Amino acid sequence: MKTLASLSKAQLTDMEKKLSDQYNDFKSRNITLDMSRGKPSGDQLNLSNGILTAPLENYITEQGIDARNYGILDGIDEVKRLFSDLLDIPCYNMIIGGNSSLNLIYDAMARLYMFGSLGSTPWGKLDKVKILCPVPGYDRHFAICEEFGFEMVCVPLKKDGPDMDMVESMVKDPAVKGIMCVPLYSNPDGTCYSDETVMRLAAMETAAPDFKIFWDNAYGVHHVFKQVSLMNIFDACRQFHTKDRILYFFSTSKITFPGSGVALVAAGDEYIREIKRHFGRQTIGYDKINQLRVYNFFKDVDGMLSHMAALAKELRPKFNIVLETLNQEFEDSDMLQWKKPLGGYFVSVNTMHGCAKETVRLAKEAGLSLTNAGATYPYGKDPDDSNIRIAPSYPTCDELEQAMELFCICVKLASVRKALEYK
Amino acid sequence: MKTLASLSKAQLTDMEKKLSDQYNDFKSRNITLDMSRGKPSGDQLNLSNGILTAPLENYITEQGIDARNYGILDGIDEVKRLFSDLLDIPCYNMIIGGNSSLNLIYDAMARLYMFGSLGSTPWGKLDKVKILCPVPGYDRHFAICEEFGFEMVCVPLKKDGPDMDMVESMVKDPAVKGIMCVPLYSNPDGTCYSDETVMRLAAMETAAPDFKIFWDNAYGVHHVFKQVSLMNIFDACRQFHTKDRILYFFSTSKITFPGSGVALVAAGDEYIREIKRHFGRQTIGYDKINQLRVYNFFKDVDGMLSHMAALAKELRPKFNIVLETLNQEFEDSDMLQWKKPLGGYFVSVNTMHGCAKETVRLAKEAGLSLTNAGATYPYGKDPDDSNIRIAPSYPTCDELEQAMELFCICVKLASVRKALEYK
Numbered sequence: 001m002k003t004l005a006s007l008s009k010a011q012l013t014d015m016e017k018k019l020s021d022q023y024n025d026f027k028s029r030n031i032t033l034d035m036s037r038g039k040p041s042g043d044q045l046n047l048s049n050g051i052l053t054a055p056l057e058n059y060i061t062e063q064g065i066d067a068r069n070y071g072i073l074d075g076i077d078e079v080k081r082l083f084s085d086l087l088d089i090p091c092y093n094m095i096i097g098g099n100s101s102l103n104l105i106y107d108a109m110a111r112l113y114m115f116g117s118l119g120s121t122p123w124g125k126l127d128k129v130k131i132l133c134p135v136p137g138y139d140r141h142f143a144i145c146e147e148f149g150f151e152m153v154c155v156p157l158k159k160d161g162p163d164m165d166m167v168e169s170m171v172k173d174p175a176v177k178g179i180m181c182v183p184l185y186s187n188p189d190g191t192c193y194s195d196e197t198v199m200r201l202a203a204m205e206t207a208a209p210d211f212k213i214f215w216d217n218a219y220g221v222h223h224v225f226k227q228v229s230l231m232n233i234f235d236a237c238r239q240f241h242t243k244d245r246i247l248y249f250f251s252t253s254k255i256t257f258p259g260s261g262v263a264l265v266a267a268g269d270e271y272i273r274e275i276k277r278h279f280g281r282q283t284i285g286y287d288k289i290n291q292l293r294v295y296n297f298f299k300d301v302d303g304m305l306s307h308m309a310a311l312a313k314e315l316r317p318k319f320n321i322v323l324e325t326l327n328q329e330f331e332d333s334d335m336l337q338w339k340k341p342l343g344g345y346f347v348s349v350n351t352m353h354g355c356a357k358e359t360v361r362l363a364k365e366a367g368l369s370l371t372n373a374g375a376t377y378p379y380g381k382d383p384d385d386s387n388i389r390i391a392p393s394y395p396t397c398d399e400l401e402q403a404m405e406l407f408c409i410c411v412k413l414a415s416v417r418k419a420l421e422y423k
Numbered sequence: 424m425k426t427l428a429s430l431s432k433a434q435l436t437d438m439e440k441k442l443s444d445q446y447n448d449f450k451s452r453n454i455t456l457d458m459s460r461g462k463p464s465g466d467q468l469n470l471s472n473g474i475l476t477a478p479l480e481n482y483i484t485e486q487g488i489d490a491r492n493y494g495i496l497d498g499i500d501e502v503k504r505l506f507s508d509l510l511d512i513p514c515y516n517m518i519i520g521g522n523s524s525l526n527l528i529y530d531a532m533a534r535l536y537m538f539g540s541l542g543s544t545p546w547g548k549l550d551k552v553k554i555l556c557p558v559p560g561y562d563r564h565f566a567i568c569e570e571f572g573f574e575m576v577c578v579p580l581k582k583d584g585p586d587m588d589m590v591e592s593m594v595k596d597p598a599v600k601g602i603m604c605v606p607l608y609s610n611p612d613g614t615c616y617s618d619e620t621v622m623r624l625a626a627m628e629t630a631a632p633d634f635k636i637f638w639d640n641a642y643g644v645h646h647v648f649k650q651v652s653l654m655n656i657f658d659a660c661r662q663f664h665t666k667d668r669i670l671y672f673f674s675t676s677k678i679t680f681p682g683s684g685v686a687l688v689a690a691g692d693e694y695i696r697e698i699k700r701h702f703g704r705q706t707i708g709y710d711k712i713n714q715l716r717v718y719n720f721f722k723d724v725d726g727m728l729s730h731m732a733a734l735a736k737e738l739r740p741k742f743n744i745v746l747e748t749l750n751q752e753f754e755d756s757d758m759l760q761w762k763k764p765l766g767g768y769f770v771s772v773n774t775m776h777g778c779a780k781e782t783v784r785l786a787k788e789a790g791l792s793l794t795n796a797g798a799t800y801p802y803g804k805d806p807d808d809s810n811i812r813i814a815p816s817y818p819t820c821d822e823l824e825q826a827m828e829l830f831c832i833c834v835k836l837a838s839v840r841k842a843l844e845y846k
Contacts, residue, residue, distance in 0.1 A: 037493065045491045052491075052712065053478040068468045068475075068680040070460065098521050103706040110533055114547060114571070124537060124547060140707070147704045148537070257491040260712040281570045283526040284563070289475065289683040290713065 003334045004352070004415055009423040012416055019413040023366065026406050031367040033403040038187070038345040039394040040258065044314050047307065048256040051297045059292065067288040073280055075264070079291045083264055085301045087220065087250060088232050094248075094266040095279060098286045101251035101263035105214060106144050108247050108265060111278055112177075112212065113148050117271060118244060120210035123148070123177060132170060132179040134162040136348055136376035136387045138187040141180045141216070145378070150177075152378035157189055159339075161197030168200065174207035178214055184230045185219040188348035188376050188389035190341025195231040202236035206245070215248045219344040221308045222254060224315050226342045234268075243268030252294060254345065255308065262286075262294050312343075318392040318400055322347045325404040335415040347390040348376070351411055354385045358414040359407075368406050426757045427775070427838055432846040435839055442836040446789065449829050454790040456826040461610070461768040462817040463681065467737050470730065471679040474720045482715065490711040496703055498687070502714045506687055508724045510643065510673060511655050517671075517689040518702060521709045524674035524686040528637060529567050531670050531688060534701055535600075535635065536571050540694060541667060543633035546571070546600060555593060555602035557585040559771055559799030559810045561610040564603045564639070568801070573600075575801035580612055582762075584620030591623065597630035601637055607653045608642040611771035611799050611812035613764025618654040625659035629668070638671045642767040644731045645677060647738050649765045657691075666691030675717060677768065678731065685709075685717050735766075741815040741823055745770045748827040758838040770813040771799070774834055779808045781837040782830075791829050 004012070059067045061076045074080075075096025084091045097104045111117070113124040123129045129150045133142060134157045145152050153170065155162045162179070170176050179201070183193040193201075201213055215233055237243040246268055252261030267275055298304045323340055326349065330336040338349040351359055356373035363370050371389040374380040390407070392400055427435070482490045484499045497503075498519025507514045520527045534540070536547040546552045552573045556565060557580045568575050576593065578585045585602070593599050602624070606616040616624075624636055638656055660666040669691055675684030690698055721727045746763055749772065753759040761772040774782055779796035786793050794812040797803040813830070815823055 039493050042489065045489070048491070052482060053480070055476040055478065057476070059475060066465065066468070068471075068683065070462050070681040099710040100706045100708075106705040110537065114533065114536060140704075143704045147701070257712060258493040259708045260491065260710045278570070281563075281566045282529040283523045285523075285682045287522040287683045287710070287713065289680060290710065 002332060004419040005422070007419070009420065012420050012423060016413070016416045016420060019409055019416060022409050023362065023413055026409065027366040029367075031402060031406075033368045033399055033406070034394055035391050035400075035403055036369040036371050037394070038254070038391045040254065041314070041394050041396065044311055044393065045257060047310050047314070048297065051256055051293050054293070054296065056289065056293060056296070059289065061288070061292065065288075067292050070284050072288060073283070073285050074276060075286065076288050076291050076295070078295045079262060082295060082298060082300065082304070083250065086304060087217070089234060089248065089266045093234070093269065093272050094264050095272070095276060096286060096291060097263045097265055099259055099261060099263065099290070100253065101216065101218065101249040101265075102140055104249055104263050104265045105141070105216060106147075107282075108214070108275075109144055109148055111275070112210070115278065117210050117212070118274060123150070126175070128175045130173065130176045132162070132167060132176060133378050134179070134181065134186070135378070136188055136382075136389070137180060138182060138216070139371075139375040139380075141214070142378045145180070154378060155179075157186065157191050159191065160194035161191060164197055164200045168204045171204055171206040171208070171211060176206070177208050177210065178212040180214045180216070182216050182218055183233075184217060184228060185222055185341055185344025187218065187344065188346040188387075190339060190344050190346065190348065192228040192342065193230060198231040198233055198236050202233060202242055203240045211245050212247050213245050215246060217248065217250050218254065220250055221304065222311075222343045222345065223308065224312045224319055224341070224343040228342055237268070244271040255304070255311070256294060256297065260290070262291055315393060317397055318395075319347065321397060321400050322390055322392045322404055325401070325408060329408040330411075336411055345391060345393055347392065349388050349390060350384075350386045351388065352386070352415050352418060355411070355414040355418050356382060356385045356388050358417070359388060359410045362410040362413060363407060366406055366410070368403050370407070425755060427842040428845070430842070432843065435843050435846060439836070439839045439843060442832055442839060445832050446785065446836055449832065450789040454825060454829075456791045456822055456829070457817055458814050458826055458830075459792040459794050460817070461677070461814045463677065464737070464817050464819065467734055467816065468680060470733050470737070471720065474679055474716050477716070477719065479712065479716060479719070482712065484711070484715065488711075490715050493707050495711060496706070496708050497699060498709065499711050499714050499718070501718045502685060505718060505721060505723065505727070506673065509727060510640070512657060512671065512689045516657070516692065516695050517687050518695070518699060519709060519714060520686045520688055522676075522682055522684060522686065522713070524639065524641065524672040524676065524688075525563055527672055527686050527688040528564070528639060529570075530705075531637070531698075532567055532571055534698070535633070538701065540633050540635070541697060546573070549598070551598045553596065553599045555585070555590060555599060556801050557602070557604065557609070558801070559611055559805075559812070560603060561605060561639070562794070562798040562803075564637070565801045568603070577801060578602075580609065580614050582614065583617035584614060587620055587623045591627050594627055594629040594631070594634060599629070600631050600633065601635040603637045603639070605639050605641055606656070607640060607651060608645055608764055608767025610641065610767065611769040611810075613762065613767050613769065613771065615651040615765065616653060621654040621656055621659050625656060625665055626663045634668050635670050636668050638669060640671065640673050641677065643673055644727065645735075645766045645768065646731065647735045647742055647764070647766045651765050660691070667694040678727070678734070679717060679720065683713070685714055738816060740820055742770065744820060744823045745813055745815045745827055748824075748831060752831040753834075759834050768814060768816055770815065772811050772813060773807075773809045774811065775838050775841060776807045776809050778834070778837040778841050779805060779811050781840070782811060782833045785833040785836060786830060789829055789833070791826050793830070
């Protein structure tokens with residue numbers, strides 16, 4: 001491996017000049033590219049257009065309910081069954097909510113803040129509430145914790161999930177009330193929790209009796225290269241009588257249309273009953289027409305999985321462009337580290353320390369929007385200023401090739417300039 | 424007027440016997456009728472079926488946004504314009520939310536509970552929060568106040584809105600933080616707030632600087648017999664620099680499909696900015712596809728108003744059945760009082776004191792579901808046990824005639840039995 005530190009000042013200066021020229025050349029092209037958010041591309045969305053064009057002729061649900069009218073708080077049977085079959089969660093334990101699992105997460109936090117759970121003190125009445133945040137992680141999770149003033153405590157994500165030794169030690173603190181998890185193809189790292197990780201999360205003794213695992217299975221069926229299977233956390237918790245610590249979230253936002261799908265929250269028997277009571281005051285019910293439309297589009301798990309296979313086929317070439325470009329440009333370099341994700345929506349990379357912000361700034365100035373450096377850490381603060389989330393789904397393949405070419409130049413330029421500082 | 428009290432015990436006993444026979448005759452028919460909730464009928468819903476059957480071919484909004492993807496927190500321009508034209512609220516001051524204005528009310532209360540507003544102390548941190556509740560009122564409003572532990576203080580609804588002398592006196596108490604209003608065709612009374620009422624609500628000095636008017640304009644375009652116009656509360660508040668006390672809610676649930684329409688919350692310039700910041704953490708955005716579908720169905724205010732005229736044509740005969748039956752059975756009796764509503768969804772009646780619960784019980788036993796007696800009062804407690812909400816929209820006209828016949832028998836039977844207690 002060629003380490004930058006081993007190069008002489010002259011060599012680095014020479015590199016900097018060449019990279020600057022390449023960079024400025026790019027800049028002069030006045031491109032506008034966006035790899036900032038995990039948005040599906042138009043081609044991906046087109047695969048779900050059937051939802052838009054199919055007339056909904058039959059609006060009577062299996063239960064004989066007119067979906068056009070009031071009624072049914074927790075979702076129509078057919079959608080519950082679809083998700084139950086897909087995720088192996090009993091229908092009884094789930095509520096089909098509105099269009100956004102993020103909203104369900106926010107609402108779940110708000111309920112805990114205002115009402116506690118199963119008789120515990122509301123979190124808003126406590127002096128301090130700490131939430132464990134595996135890092136790198138999802139900025140919108142962090143924003144919710146921040147909204148409620150919960151202190152976020154970073155836990156490194158290892159290759160099979162959060163550092164469980166650290167988690168088990170931290171949950172001895174009664175102020176530690178929860179952990180944010182994206183257990184499959186995590187955002188942004190693509191980390192998949194191993195069975196052992198799931199078992200340890202289920203089994204661990206927590207000082208807080210109202211400890212919650214926020215299980216945001218956002219990419220639960222987003223197998224791009226390989227299907228990784230995730231242990232069922234309900235099964236794991238059943239063994240240890242800890243089912244009421246689960247708050248499970250899922251949605252079709254990255255399956256059909258972001259923001260126009262259906263989301264679910266699931267919890268243990270006792271806690272879901274309490275949540276339903278609160279839901280009953282919050283709303284009369286969610287959009288059953290949309291639930292029917294989504295159901296009609298898939299019909300069953302096979303329908304959804306073959307749809308996911310088609311989505312994966314769209315995504316795979318894009319992931320390949322990113323991974324092949326990185327490989328080509330940085331395989332034997334210390335300027336960038338990354339892992340190949342097997343599914344999900346992102347490629348997470350780590351620059352040399354202190355180079356992420358500068359890389360993103362350079363890219364932005366040349367017309368390429370990236371997720372802000374630091375966004376993958378609580379409070380937007382990556383202690384190493386190293387992690388960058390690449391979201392390859394939105395651009396076309398042509399755009400992505402350009403974007404990655406520019407990205408690599410920016411990484412190198414930032415790295416070389418940083419190395420020069422030490423010469 | 425024949426007062427029951429003026430009748431002899433023998434006369435009452437005779438009446439009781441005849442009514443009992445009529446009642447038992449009804450009971451033996453084993454009917455099942457529902458006048459419990461303000462649900463539209465199938466015929467009403469059919470008027471909106473175009474939303475279900477029209478394919479959504481163009482999913483690009485006027486702003487050039489792909490409605491199928493992430494983006495836009497506060498609603499697409501076309502729907503904002505539709506509501507802005509309809510309600511005369513600037514687009515800037517509104518957020519198009521999900522499918523339920525009730526949910527927006529709950530969320531608004533939760534935000535005040537957790538975060539306060541514009542720098543004020545969060546309501547959840549105060550020893551006591553009192554909310555003024557004009558009575559009779561909407562049970563789901565009361566349920567929300569109860570959820571947060573706010574003390575509900577009853578204020579009588581007079582013919583032109585809440586008793587404003589009482590309101591103005593009560594808001595001198597800094598613990599009084601808000602008032603729940605259904606300003607047009609109120610649920611259940613059909614009361615319409617006069618210009619003077621709106622002006623006084625806008626003008627009054629409140630001891631609480633963060634006092635809020637929850638303006639649930641649920642029936643804002645539900646003119647059944649006559650179009651009553653409601654003074655624009657934003658205009659009124661502008662004059663007194665009190666715009667940030669408004670929380671305005673509206674939805675299409677009773678226009679198109681309950682629970683599958685779009686809802687809005689609007690507030691003054693400063694407060695809506697703060698609300699948008701919170702919304703930005705709660706969700707990425709609401710269902711823009713549904714917003715487009717609703718917009719395409721109406722296109723503009725004329726489209727919506729002609730739809731409302733068609734709905735009114737459906738509702739009018741039902742209101743007439745209720746009102747004519749009541750007139751026929753109770754015109755010169757002291758057993759029941761009511762007002763003819765000009766719009767909305769309900770007819771509110773008052774039995775003799777102490778007869779509402781028994782009336783509802785009798786009806787239920789004979790197969791007719793009514794809204795629980797007491798539901799129109801906070802904590803389900805009508806001090807006079809007198810008010811009953813009749814919801815005529817859901818049954819067919821034939822069913823409604825039967826239901827009203829039974830209802831009148833139940834009122835009379837309960838009244839006569841009550842009168843007998845005093846003989």
